[in-house]
Amino acid sequence: MNYNTLAELLFPDVTKTPDYYENLYPKRILDEGAKVTRFAPSPTGFVHFGGLFPVLVGERLAHQSNGVFYLRIEDTDSKREVEGAEYDLIKVFENFGINFDESIVNNGKYAPYRQSERREIYRTYAKELVKQGKAYPCFCSEEDMLRLREKQEALKITPGYYGEFVKCRNLDIEEIKEKISDGIPYVLRFRSDGNPDNKIKFTDLVKGTIEVTENHIDHVLLKSDGMPTYHLAHAVDDHLMRTTHVVRGEEWLSSLPYHIQLFSALGFKLPKYLHISQLMRKDGDAKKKLSKRDKGAGMSYYISEGYPAESVIEYVMTLLNSNFEDWRRANPNADIKDFPFSIKKMSASGSLFDLIKLGDVSKNVISRMTAENVYNKLTEWAKEFDRDFYDVISRDPDFTKAILQIGRGGNKPRKDLETWKDAKPYMGFFYPEYFKYEDKPEGFDKKDIADCLDHFVREFDINDEQDVWFSKVKQVGEEHGFCPNIKDYKADPEGWKGNVGDVSSFIRAAITGKLNSPDLCAVMKILGKEESFNRIKKFKETL
Numbered sequence: 001m002n003y004n005t006l007a008e009l010l011f012p013d014v015t016k017t018p019d020y021y022e023n024l025y026p027k028r029i030l031d032e033g034a035k036v037t038r039f040a041p042s043p044t045g046f047v048h049f050g051g052l053f054p055v056l057v058g059e060r061l062a063h064q065s066n067g068v069f070y071l072r073i074e075d076t077d078s079k080r081e082v083e084g085a086e087y088d089l090i091k092v093f094e095n096f097g098i099n100f101d102e103s104i105v106n107n108g109k110y111a112p113y114r115q116s117e118r119r120e121i122y123r124t125y126a127k128e129l130v131k132q133g134k135a136y137p138c139f140c141s142e143e144d145m146l147r148l149r150e151k152q153e154a155l156k157i158t159p160g161y162y163g164e165f166v167k168c169r170n171l172d173i174e175e176i177k178e179k180i181s182d183g184i185p186y187v188l189r190f191r192s193d194g195n196p197d198n199k200i201k202f203t204d205l206v207k208g209t210i211e212v213t214e215n216h217i218d219h220v221l222l223k224s225d226g227m228p229t230y231h232l233a234h235a236v237d238d239h240l241m242r243t244t245h246v247v248r249g250e251e252w253l254s255s256l257p258y259h260i261q262l263f264s265a266l267g268f269k270l271p272k273y274l275h276i277s278q279l280m281r282k283d284g285d286a287k288k289k290l291s292k293r294d295k296g297a298g299m300s301y302y303i304s305e306g307y308p309a310e311s312v313i314e315y316v317m318t319l320l321n322s323n324f325e326d327w328r329r330a331n332p333n334a335d336i337k338d339f340p341f342s343i344k345k346m347s348a349s350g351s352l353f354d355l356i357k358l359g360d361v362s363k364n365v366i367s368r369m370t371a372e373n374v375y376n377k378l379t380e381w382a383k384e385f386d387r388d389f390y391d392v393i394s395r396d397p398d399f400t401k402a403i404l405q406i407g408r409g410g411n412k413p414r415k416d417l418e419t420w421k422d423a424k425p426y427m428g429f430f431y432p433e434y435f436k437y438e439d440k441p442e443g444f445d446k447k448d449i450a451d452c453l454d455h456f457v458r459e460f461d462i463n464d465e466q467d468v469w470f471s472k473v474k475q476v477g478e479e480h481g482f483c484p485n486i487k488d489y490k491a492d493p494e495g496w497k498g499n500v501g502d503v504s505s506f507i508r509a510a511i512t513g514k515l516n517s518p519d520l521c522a523v524m525k526i527l528g529k530e531e532s533f534n535r536i537k538k539f540k541e542t543l
């Protein structure tokens with residue numbers, strides 16, 4: 001068979017050669033050791049949280065080495081594609097502080113970055129494979145393939161187009177011409193020369209050295225619509241876009257033997273691979289894949305719940321690098337980008353998804369922020385997701401910032417907020433719109449509560465600092481039969497009506513409407529004397 005004739009017959013539309021693209025997309029000029037990575041999603045309209053793992057790994061590897069991190073939209077499967085989804089995806093990642101150096105919106109030298117616009121490129125390389133006798137047209141219909149699969153399943157053997165099951169591998173040119181002129185649809189298949197008895201060693205940078213079986217299946221390179229399968233597109237794109245490190249989900253590991261063969265057939269250097277394990281969640285004692293319907297599976301969840309982007313990224317980093325948490329403890333205020341991310345510290349077995357752990361991480365992240373920063377992020381979130389709250393907290397920014405300042409700074413900052421959604425229940429009582437008497441101290445004589453509060457009002461001075469404030473509370477309580485010292489109280493509970501903690505709870509319930517609140521002295525300073533006294537007065541009426 002003259003393969004050149006076959007190539008011209010199959011690809012009369014293709015006039016360029018691989019050399020043309022090799023010149024158009026030359027090697028990148030980068031620093032020694034700079035890595036080129038990419039995120040290559042199929043835009044289905046749903047941005048899975050698990051996607052953040054390869055994204056963050058790719059982003060860190062590239063940017064830490066002065067390399068390039070780019071986005072490639074893999075939309076060759078028109079059945080899965082959702083209109084506009086790629087722009088939403090870019091926005092979502094931007095929201096989490098992840099920016100692509102090259103993408104469909106800020107095209108770089110290796111454009112186009114959308115696979116559906118690279119059809120001619122794939123076809124050029126496919127034609128080249130035909131010319132070299134490494135690919136051939138296959139006219140087997142979908143029903144033929146279905147029957148083949150059923151037969152192989154019944155025989156319990158590897159499914160696929162190979163060995164004795166191959167029908168179209170050796171058609172002669174006349175037969176091919178005839179089928180084409182009869183309008184029979186066809187796919188282009190790879191002519192594999194692999195042998196399933198051969199094992200090859202391969203080193204994945206995350207999984208380590210593994211042994212895989214050589215590919216012997218004649219996989220599809222081009223579908224009947226002339227568009228490439230993932231495999232051909234991956235090889236051509238990652239080669240021409242000069243990717244050095246392919247970071248992708250481990251579901252692709254099984255296709256690796258084919259990819260190794262394909263890169264070699266195309267004369268391409270194989271990039272380095274990092275296969276990232278699926279994100280799992282606990283399901284009783286078992287582990288399950290985090291599926292689309294699970295809470296927290298979509299990235300939009302984190303945005304609407306009000307997790308700061310920093311918290312989510314920090315959480316993912318704790319899962320990606322085993323030494324991250326130690327680093328964070330030693331460098332509480334350092335920029336996360338200063339963390340020396342390392343492939344060696346990645347676990348080959350993957351991560352367990354845990355919203356509780358994310359919550360803890362997030363509390364720490366928020367507790368380290370300045371009040372100004374919290375204010376900006378909180379109002380930005382509320383503007384979109386809780387408009388009423390936004391109107392209330394942005395009415396007097398200084399007032400809100402003073403509230404957010406409580407317990408901030410110092411070695412042990414308060415950790416009240418996990419998400420921005422937590423802000424309203426935490427600090428709503430400061431604002432008349434949300435203030436209500438929710439909880440009251442139980443088991444005390446109403447008169448005792450009222451007497452303590454009246455006495456406290458007489459002693460109170462807005463300029464008192466916390467220690468003076470508290471000593472006044474002790475003194476007031478003692479005069480009304482409440483022990484100023486918890487230890488003494490415990491030694492003789494019958495001798496007292498209660499203790500200083502109870503007196504504080506009377507004031508707290510009066511001022512905040514609750515039995516838990518941030519530092520009361522600070523709260524009263526922010527509310528002011530008049531409002532504080534007013535609340536105490538109204539509270540007594542509710543007793």
Ligand code: GLU
Pocket residue numbers: 039040041042074234247248249252
């Ligand atoms: N489009 C493929 C996917 O979404 C990309 C895999 C890769 O990164 O190569 O799974």
